[in-house]
Amino acid sequence: MTGEGFNMKRKIRANRKMTEDDVLRIKGELKRWEMKELGTKLTWDILERFSGFTRPALSAHPEIVDALKLARLALQSDRAAATRASLSRADEIVRENARLAKELAKYKRGEDVWHEKWICIAYNAQARGISIEELTQNIPPNGRR
Template sequence: MSNKFQRMTEQDEARIIRELNKWALGHFGSKLTWAILEDRFKFSRQSMQAKPQIKAAYDVAKQSLSKGEVTSKEVLDKTVDELKTEIESLKKQIEFFQEKELKWKKRWQQIAYHIRQKGIQMSDVDKPVHPEAALPSHTTTEKTLKEFDKEILFSGRI
């Protein structure tokens, strides 16, 4: 064995496997050879091939590259950018709904207060409805809740 190669540690092995997994995804182009890996990692082909996990990762990467399953770095970058944008959008939506939930909680506290002021217990109001009772229709419920929403969203009082 030539002296130009060093001894491989478990960390080296893990790093090579991580790199090969990235290679399989197209991060480093479409050409992969043992010679390229020797140059990149400074280990002999024989020492890398002797490690079953490295050999398996190499075979998977080669197979992925030969099938043309690789996504170009530009496409991956675009996907990452799209995902970042989607994450930001979802964060804004969560923020909006958290704010709306807080306003609803304040609204329900106000309703509960007024119900108690009328001498009615919340336990008398917040209970299941008899199965034969005719509940308001979906449309009527939506209209009612929309009125509450308007007050919550646009009133400075709550």
């Protein structure tokens, strides 16, 4: 994601001192990271690229270091929450899968019981001279209850 003032291709300026305006701009950008406007991963390398200053120059300013820590903490807590939610959802899916497997096994047992009954019916019908076609004829409308 890109935002106002955010440029990942900015050249690193090791030859000039950081001004108070630079510090304020960098802190503003870090605040946007903290608010998750610019992505979910924030490293010193990324900070160097978007600020245009080296890590030593950046870390010489405690307020920038603190803002970076806050932004990282906010991003990390979101990842932890997302991981917990994913694990919770995975557990939910595993439980649902187990429930469905039990339900399927129950229906298969029921199908096996009906299959055995049908075999008995077919055998006894043929032994009495009744064809399968006669057994499977539609019921007349007045024969239904």
